[in-house]
Amino acid sequence: MASFDVLEPSSLDEAFSLLDPEDPAVRPIGGGTALMLMMKAQVYRPRRLVSLRRLDGMFSGIDLAADGRAFRIGAMTTFAALEHSREIAAKLPVIPRTMKTLANVRVRNVATVGGNLAHADPHLDLPPVWLALDAKAKIVGPRGERVIPVADIFVGYYETTIANDELIAEIEVPVRAGWRSHYVKVTTRAAHDWPALGLTLSLLLDGRTIKDARLVLSAAVDCPLRLTDAEAMLKGGEIGPDLLKRAGEAAAVQPDIESDSRGSEDYKRHLLKVHLGRAIEAMAAE
Ligand SMILES: Cc1cc2nc3c(=O)[nH]c(=O)nc-3n(C[C@H](O)[C@H](O)[C@H](O)COP(=O)(O)OP(=O)(O)OC[C@H]3O[C@@H](n4cnc5c(N)ncnc54)[C@H](O)[C@@H]3O)c2cc1C
Numbered sequence: 001m002a003s004f005d006v007l008e009p010s011s012l013d014e015a016f017s018l019l020d021p022e023d024p025a026v027r028p029i030g031g032g033t034a035l036m037l038m039m040k041a042q043v044y045r046p047r048r049l050v051s052l053r054r055l056d057g058m059f060s061g062i063d064l065a066a067d068g069r070a071f072r073i074g075a076m077t078t079f080a081a082l083e084h085s086r087e088i089a090a091k092l093p094v095i096p097r098t099m100k101t102l103a104n105v106r107v108r109n110v111a112t113v114g115g116n117l118a119h120a121d122p123h124l125d126l127p128p129v130w131l132a133l134d135a136k137a138k139i140v141g142p143r144g145e146r147v148i149p150v151a152d153i154f155v156g157y158y159e160t161t162i163a164n165d166e167l168i169a170e171i172e173v174p175v176r177a178g179w180r181s182h183y184v185k186v187t188t189r190a191a192h193d194w195p196a197l198g199l200t201l202s203l204l205l206d207g208r209t210i211k212d213a214r215l216v217l218s219a220a221v222d223c224p225l226r227l228t229d230a231e232a233m234l235k236g237g238e239i240g241p242d243l244l245k246r247a248g249e250a251a252a253v254q255p256d257i258e259s260d261s262r263g264s265e266d267y268k269r270h271l272l273k274v275h276l277g278r279a280i281e282a283m284a285a286e
Pocket of ligand 1: 030104115
C-alpha cells in the first residue's frame with residue numbers, strides 16, 4: 001500500500017485548510033471502517049486523510065433540546081454511543097432496535113453517524129431511518145454552512161451533494177409526538193448479509209387509522225427513496241387487508257429496482273409488497 005498522511009486538525013479552519021476541493025485522494029476520516037475496507041480492496045488510495053476526532057463542539061455529543069422536541073447528534077457520535085443512549089432509547093426506540101441488526105460490536109464502537117451518511121452506500125441501515133424520521137444535516141465548509149434534509153445528501157450510488165472540502169457536522173432529529181417508526185432489514189441468505197431490501201416506516205396512528213406516513217425504501221435502489229405513492233394511499237386510511245394490498249402494490253411499482261446477486265427485480269418488488277403490509281399490521285398491533 002502506498003504511504004499516506006493522517007492529520008488531526010484541532011479546529012475547523014485548520015480542517016478546511018487540509019481538505020482539498022479538487023483532489024479525491026484527500027478525504028476526511030470519521031471511524032475509518034468504510035475507508036479501510038475500500039483501501040484494503042484497493043479501490044481507494046488516499047494521499048491524505050483528515051481525521052475529525054479532535055474537532056469537538058458541534059461534531060460531538062447527543063443533546064436533547066430543552067423543550068424535548070429534537071435531538072442534536074454530532075457527526076462523530078459512534079453507533080455504540082447512539083445504541084446506549086437512554087434518551088435516544090426513550091424517544092427514538094427505532095435507533096437502538098436498528099443497531100441490533102447493524103454490523104457487529106467492534107464496528108459499532110468506531111463507525112460514526114457522519115461517516116455513515118457521507119459514505120452513501122444504499123445498503124446502509126441508518127440513513128433511511130434518519131430520512132423517515134425527517135432528520136436534517138448541518139454541512140459546514142470554507143464557504144459557510146447550510147442545513148439540508150438528510151434526503152438531499154444522496155444523489156446516487158456512493159454519490160452525495162457534499163463537496164470534497166465540506167463536512168457533515170451534526171444532524172437534527174425531531175421528536176414527533178405520537179409517531180412510531182420501524183426498520184425492516186430483509187436479507188435473502190444469512191441474517192448478517194447486506195440487505196436485499198430495507199424498508200423504514202414512520203406512522204402517525206390513531207387506533208387503526210393512519211393519520212400520516214413516511215415510508216423509505218433502501219438497498220434495492222441507488223439511494224434511499226420515499227415511497228410517496230404508497231404514503232398518499234395510506235394517509236387517512238383504516239388498516240385492513242384491502243388498504244395494505246393497494247398500498248403494497250403502489251409501493252412496488254414506484255421505484256426503479258434492479259436485479260443483483262441478492263435477488264431479481266420481481267423478487268424484490270414482491271418482498272416490498274409483503275413486508276410493507278406485515279410491518280404496518282405489526283405496528284398497529286404494538
Ligand atoms: C465488517 C463491517 C460490517 C458492516 N456492516 C454494516 C451493516 O450491517 N449495516 C450498515 O449499515 N453498515 C455496516 N457497515 C458499514 C458501516 O456502517 C460504515 O462503514 C460506517 O457507517 C462508516 O462510518 P465511518 O465513521 O467508519 O466512516 P469512514 O470510513 O471514516 O468514512 C466513510 C466516508 O465518509 C467520509 N466522511 C467521514 N466522516 C465525514 C464527515 N463528518 N463529513 C463528510 N464526510 C465524512 C469519508 O471521507 C469517507 O468517504 C459495516 C462495516 C464493516 C467494516
